[in-house]
Amino acid sequence: MSTDNSVATPKRESLFSKKNRKLLKDPLSDSNPITIQVLGICSALAITVQLQQAVIMSLSVLFVMISGNVIVSLLRNLIPDRIRIIVQLVIVASLVIIVDEVLKAYQPDISEKLSVFVGLIITNCIIMGRLEAFALANKPGPSVFDAIGNGMGYAWVLLVVSIVREIFGSGAISLPGMGQVKFLPQDWFVSSGGFYENNNLMILPPMALVVVGIIIWIQRSRNEALIED
Amino acid sequence: MAINKNNTGYTFLFSIIMVLIVGTALAYTSLSLKPLQKKNAADKKMVDILGAIGVTTSRENAKTDFPIYVKERLSINSEGNVLNSSSGNVDPADSADPFNLDVKKDYRSKKPASELSFPLYVCESDPGETVYVIPVVGSGLWGPIWGFVALESDMNTIYGAKFDHKTETPGLGAEIKDNEFSDKFKGQKLREASPYFTIIKGGRKIEDLHSVDGITGGTITSVGVGEMIDRTISIYQHYFESETNSSEQ
Numbered sequence: 001m002s003t004d005n006s007v008a009t010p011k012r013e014s015l016f017s018k019k020n021r022k023l024l025k026d027p028l029s030d031s032n033p034i035t036i037q038v039l040g041i042c043s044a045l046a047i048t049v050q051l052q053q054a055v056i057m058s059l060s061v062l063f064v065m066i067s068g069n070v071i072v073s074l075l076r077n078l079i080p081d082r083i084r085i086i087v088q089l090v091i092v093a094s095l096v097i098i099v100d101e102v103l104k105a106y107q108p109d110i111s112e113k114l115s116v117f118v119g120l121i122i123t124n125c126i127i128m129g130r131l132e133a134f135a136l137a138n139k140p141g142p143s144v145f146d147a148i149g150n151g152m153g154y155a156w157v158l159l160v161v162s163i164v165r166e167i168f169g170s171g172a173i174s175l176p177g178m179g180q181v182k183f184l185p186q187d188w189f190v191s192s193g194g195f196y197e198n199n200n201l202m203i204l205p206p207m208a209l210v211v212v213g214i215i216i217w218i219q220r221s222r223n224e225a226l227i228e229d
Numbered sequence: 230m231a232i233n234k235n236n237t238g239y240t241f242l243f244s245i246i247m248v249l250i251v252g253t254a255l256a257y258t259s260l261s262l263k264p265l266q267k268k269n270a271a272d273k274k275m276v277d278i279l280g281a282i283g284v285t286t287s288r289e290n291a292k293t294d295f296p297i298y299v300k301e302r303l304s305i306n307s308e309g310n311v312l313n314s315s316s317g318n319v320d321p322a323d324s325a326d327p328f329n330l331d332v333k334k335d336y337r338s339k340k341p342a343s344e345l346s347f348p349l350y351v352c353e354s355d356p357g358e359t360v361y362v363i364p365v366v367g368s369g370l371w372g373p374i375w376g377f378v379a380l381e382s383d384m385n386t387i388y389g390a391k392f393d394h395k396t397e398t399p400g401l402g403a404e405i406k407d408n409e410f411s412d413k414f415k416g417q418k419l420r421e422a423s424p425y426f427t428i429i430k431g432g433r434k435i436e437d438l439h440s441v442d443g444i445t446g447g448t449i450t451s452v453g454v455g456e457m458i459d460r461t462i463s464i465y466q467h468y469f470e471s472e473t474n475s476s477e478q
Contacts, residue, residue, distance in 0.1 A: 080240040087247065094251045098258050105265035108273065108288065116396050205400070 023145040027153035030225065034157040035216045039125040043117050044158055045208040052174040054162035056103070056110050058155035060118060062148070064095045065127055069147035072135040079136070088131045089122070096121045110176065126150055161211045169202030271321055274328075280391040281362050281377035282354050295319065299362075301351040302327040307342040309467030333375060336366040342464055349465065352379070360388050363465055367457025370449040372396040374405065378414070378458060384469040387426075390414040392454060402450030413441040425462040428455035 033039045040061075047053045071091050072079070079087050100118045103111035111118070121127065130150050135143040166173055171189075174180035188194040201207050220226045233239060275291035279298055286294045296317050304313040304327035319328045327348040335345045350362040359382040366375045376392035392405040404410055418438045419425040427440040428451045443451030 078234075078243065080234045080236075080243050082235065083240055083244065087243075090247060090251055094255055097255055101258050101262050101266070104269065105262040108266075108269040 020145045024149040027149040032153045033126040033150050045205045047117050048162035048208050050174050051162045051166050052176045053113055054158040058158050060099045062151035065151045066147040067095050068092050069135040069143040070140050072131045073140040073143035076136050093122050164211050165202045168199045171198050277391050278362050278377050281379040281389045282352050282360050283389050299350050299352045303349040304346045305468045306346050309471050312346050332364045332366050365457040365461045367453045369394055369397045369453045370402050374453050385419050387414045387417045397450050402447035404444050423463050424459045426458045
């Protein structure tokens with residue numbers, strides 16, 4: 001689990017104080033939930049075949065994370081210690097059900113593709129981790145920053161992995177509402193007498209692990225603080 | 230006054246209030262989004278029925294494409310007698326329209342077949358042949374599976390099929406949804422008696438016309454597909470028999 005940086009200043013601090021900026025920035029690189037803490041990997045591997053799924057998944061996680069952090073943070077002085085994990089679980093689960101219902105109503109195709117993974121946001125370790133480690137001990141303001149930071153940290157990894165996988169796996173890029181845009185000319189493909197073929201391995205989950213691994217490698221080699229002996 | 234958060238009474242009170250609030254919020258969300266979800270489900274059903282007869286369409290075009298290919302919608306009872314029929318555009322509010330029969334609900338209710346009615350879609354495929362589409366519902370490994378099986382006018386050869394699922398394992402059982410699986414059904418034939426059709430795990434003979442290969446790693450889902458086809462065909466068989474008899478006379 002990441003370090004618990006409690007913010008308990010009596011003074012009013014500015015919106016973009018050093019502490020708040022740190023809350024936003026740290027999860028993007030130095031304590032990224034996926035590449036450094038290796039949390040939330042299961043969904044990162046499964047739904048990164050297409051960019052549009054990754055976008056919707058990231059937005060859903062971001063929503064659940066921000067609302068969850070705010071609610072838990074507001075209730076932090078009321079939640080009985082002995083049942084706090086259950087309370088957090090109930091809050092996260094209801095938020096996820098709301099997301100699932102909204103997707104089913106407004107984005108039925110994507111809801112179908114994400115299938116069980118929307119429900120699995122409940123068990124996404126990042127969310128429970130942040131509720132337990134941060135929101136339960138901090139005010140709503142910093143909790144929002146913490147949620148945005150971690151949500152974005154999750155999102156950018158998802159987006160990068162899905163862009164790489166979709167380009168090499170399907171020769172296309174898809175965005176919600178625009179559908180899939182195939183940008184390679186059809187006669188480049190072997191099937192129509194060309195030289196190019198999509199890499200089917202990219203579509204399979206193991207390749208997501210490899211791409212995440214490469215991101216971790218690049219990140220660690222550039223940041224000395226992360227290099228372990 | 231500081232609250233004693235570790236008091237048992239307080240813990241109970243907190244849980245009760247929490248459950249009430251969460252319950253209300255979820256019930257409200259579910260009820261207010263229901264109409265949209267219902268419409269999406271109906272569109273999807275049309276896409277799937279058309280998919281079973283090899284017509285690709287989108288959710289947006291489903292409503293206009295559906296009446297072009299589906300000439301008549303029948304509902305039959307377990308004896309094979311026609312109860313209701315309608316054609317043209319689907320009216321979601323008309324409970325007599327066989328399209329609005331909820332076969333999934335009927336399956337869950339576990340009522341005997343004699344108390345239920347079953348929808349049958351009489352379609353015209355692209356080359357202009359009559360094709361019968363039968364909805365099938367069953368159980369997979371984790372939850373419900375369903376689909377549509379299209380039979381040619383001889384009521385014996387499978388013209389096409391389309392399956393879907395709620396929560397089968399992605400990569401394994403969930404592959405019943407892919408065309409790769411459903412395409413294998415094309416041209417297969419039903420047997421004379423139950424089991425009308427089987428999904429085989431390993432060692433299927435290529436010349437066997439009454440079965441297809443199951444999905445590796447998705448045995449329970451595959452068995453579910455076989456079971457639902459067999460169970461449903463045995464009900465529709467009564468109708469098919471009376472149809473063939475009347476056309477021979």
